Amino acid sequence: MPVVLETIGLTKRFTGLVASNDVSLRIEKGARHALIGPNGAGKTTLINLLTGVLRPTAGRILLDGGDIGNLATYKRVQLGIVRTFQINQLFGDLTPLETIGLAVSERRGQGRDWWRVVGSRSDLITEAVEIMERFHLADVMHERTAVLPYGKQRLLEIAVAIACRPRVLLLDEPAAGVPENERHEILAAVAALPDDVTVLLIEHDMDIVFSFADRISVLVNGALFVEGTPNEVARDARVKAVYLGEEMVDA
Amino acid sequence: MIPSPAAIRAATDWLAARARWHPLEVLFWIAAFAAIYLLPGRHLIMTEVAWLGLFALSLDLILGYAGIISLGHAAFFGIGAYAAALLAKHEIIGEPVLALLCAGALAAVVGFLTSFLVLRGSDLTRLMVTLGVALLLREVANRNGWLTGGADGLQGVTIKPIFGMFRFDMFGHTGYIYCLIVLFIFFLIARRLVNSPFGLSLLSVKGNPLRSSAIGISVDARLIAIYTVAAGYAGVAGALLAQTTAFASLEVFSFDRSADLLLVLILGGTGYLYGGLIGAVIFKFMQDFLSSLTPQYWPFWIGLVLVVLVLVGRERMTNWTAPIRRAAARLDWRSFASSPSPTEGR
Numbered sequence A: 001m002p003v004v005l006e007t008i009g010l011t012k013r014f015t016g017l018v019a020s021n022d023v024s025l026r027i028e029k030g031a032r033h034a035l036i037g038p039n040g041a042g043k044t045t046l047i048n049l050l051t052g053v054l055r056p057t058a059g060r061i062l063l064d065g066g067d068i069g070n071l072a073t074y075k076r077v078q079l080g081i082v083r084t085f086q087i088n089q090l091f092g093d094l095t096p097l098e099t100i101g102l103a104v105s106e107r108r109g110q111g112r113d114w115w116r117v118v119g120s121r122s123d124l125i126t127e128a129v130e131i132m133e134r135f136h137l138a139d140v141m142h143e144r145t146a147v148l149p150y151g152k153q154r155l156l157e158i159a160v161a162i163a164c165r166p167r168v169l170l171l172d173e174p175a176a177g178v179p180e181n182e183r184h185e186i187l188a189a190v191a192a193l194p195d196d197v198t199v200l201l202i203e204h205d206m207d208i209v210f211s212f213a214d215r216i217s218v219l220v221n222g223a224l225f226v227e228g229t230p231n232e233v234a235r236d237a238r239v240k241a242v243y244l245g246e247e248m249v250d251a
Numbered sequence B: 001m002i003p004s005p006a007a008i009r010a011a012t013d014w015l016a017a018r019a020r021w022h023p024l025e026v027l028f029w030i031a032a033f034a035a036i037y038l039l040p041g042r043h044l045i046m047t048e049v050a051w052l053g054l055f056a057l058s059l060d061l062i063l064g065y066a067g068i069i070s071l072g073h074a075a076f077f078g079i080g081a082y083a084a085a086l087l088a089k090h091e092i093i094g095e096p097v098l099a100l101l102c103a104g105a106l107a108a109v110v111g112f113l114t115s116f117l118v119l120r121g122s123d124l125t126r127l128m129v130t131l132g133v134a135l136l137l138r139e140v141a142n143r144n145g146w147l148t149g150g151a152d153g154l155q156g157v158t159i160k161p162i163f164g165m166f167r168f169d170m171f172g173h174t175g176y177i178y179c180l181i182v183l184f185i186f187f188l189i190a191r192r193l194v195n196s197p198f199g200l201s202l203l204s205v206k207g208n209p210l211r212s213s214a215i216g217i218s219v220d221a222r223l224i225a226i227y228t229v230a231a232g233y234a235g236v237a238g239a240l241l242a243q244t245t246a247f248a249s250l251e252v253f254s255f256d257r258s259a260d261l262l263l264v265l266i267l268g269g270t271g272y273l274y275g276g277l278i279g280a281v282i283f284k285f286m287q288d289f290l291s292s293l294t295p296q297y298w299p300f301w302i303g304l305v306l307v308v309l310v311l312v313g314r315e316r317m318t319n320w321t322a323p324i325r326r327a328a329a330r331l332d333w334r335s336f337a338s339s340p341s342p343t344e345g346r
Helices: A043-051 A073-079 A094-109 A124-134 A149-161 A180-191 A206-212 A230-235 A237-244 A246-248 B005-018 B024-040 B040-063 B073-091 B095-120 B123-142 B173-194 B196-207 B209-216 B218-246 B255-268 B273-295 B300-313 B315-319 B322-331
Strands: A003-014 A019-026 A032-035 A058-063 A081-083 A168-172 A199-203 A215-220 A223-228
Touching: A003 A043, A019 A043, A019 A199, A019 A215, A019 A223, A032 A043, A032 A206, A043 A073, A043 A081, A043 A168, A043 A199, A058 B123, A073 A081, A073 B209, A094 A124, A094 A149, A094 B123, A094 B196, A124 B005, A149 A180, A149 A206, A199 A206, A199 A215, A199 B123, A206 A230, A215 A230, A223 A230, A223 A237, A230 A237, A230 B322, A246 B196, B005 B173, B024 B040, B024 B173, B024 B273, B040 B173, B040 B218, B040 B273, B073 B095, B073 B123, B073 B218, B073 B255, B095 B123, B095 B173, B095 B218, B123 B255, B173 B196, B209 B218, B255 B273, B255 B300, B273 B300
Parallel strands: A032 A199, A032 A215, A081 A168, A168 A199
Antiparallel strands: A003 A019, A003 A058, A215 A223
């Protein structure tokens, strides 16, 4: 499989702290790649570097071999690098319909239309409704996002990203904080992501990681520690020692 | 997966209702135009209400829709006022409507150039930067007396008849009709704009700039665009003042004017376009009423109203008016009893 997203020696230094240390990562097209590591290992920093929220101190980021390290966040989104957030980043005053519709219209380059009334394109509405049904949001599509149950907000968080039609989807702890009884909806949504979308998943929950990923990278202190298939990582003595401990034995 | 037709239908209907004219809106404009015939003795103050309403509408575009707070919006108002007055005085563009559009365009250019200053930073930074720009322009106007008349203001301006036909009169009849029509046209454009995908993206930028850029929106470009448009609107409002009074002075740039404008918008509420217009009506008539009662101390009462308004809170006042709004909702013959109004709670 060809490599879609690649980092070469990616490094981010904050004063007195190396958050990402010489990370070289290769993610293949269609991969289900998990990024794990203890708290403070630099997982979210890496996502911020990949999406352009942070600028690297050194190193390069390649999408299909082209350097995207200097592009603004919104341009990378237009190229297909889309993320979700560990802590919900939604538009509280907008409804799911408005939110998804907005994301779809921006993806189609119609977001600057200022003379057309929202809702005048039926194919756009159809696409938005289709996404909302897929993520179990159709029954709440006219509610303000701020009043939605947390589980629905988590679903919307992923649905918005899907509406951007990503080539590489970066999922930052999609199930974080979701109560047990709503968890299966999120997991089903993640499992049902289209095959052609490459997924990089950050997750603490080892059940999710090992049921989802076909490749796992372990990050410790900002540096790539171990990388391999789930079996290789599960058997790796060093990983057990520094990070996974008893949890691994259960898996 | 094929989405259910019922859900598509519901979504389509809801979005259509979002931009639909509410009966109260229609009523508002009928009343405004009816005042031409019904309140002929009040046209001078109504003229002021009209340009103040347009000015406040302009602030609402950046504050209510894009979340940019400004204490220096008079900068663009002043540019428009001086531009209109100078164009008329030196007979560069004699026709008022054309001069009005030029004044607005000039203010928009200045708005575009200064928009880069408000992209970064917190609300406090923006307050200070916008305030600074307005003070700066006031001083530039003050220092260039050869052009602006300095502290004495720009004297000897005569405004030609509109389209060469309608002469401005001392009772404000022409002035009110002129200002009202200009206000209405610019309101229609603004209404169209905020109901467009662009307008929706402004709300998203206001709500969460981080997520907005994460769905592919260039946040800076959107803010620059709306700031430029709003500056143009403010310039048109300033030009209306200059044309209806045939005068421009340094006061057009003053801090008081920017601060009063925020007050107007707080009185009427932000984010639904009518806030500035309703606020302008309340502000001007309150000012008129109070200053006839206590010529010296009326600012005290305006201050008191402001304090009460902020302490009581808009939400509680909205709750008090809930029965009225429910009655108004029933008036809306096209809306469905079950579907909530899209603008509710915003």
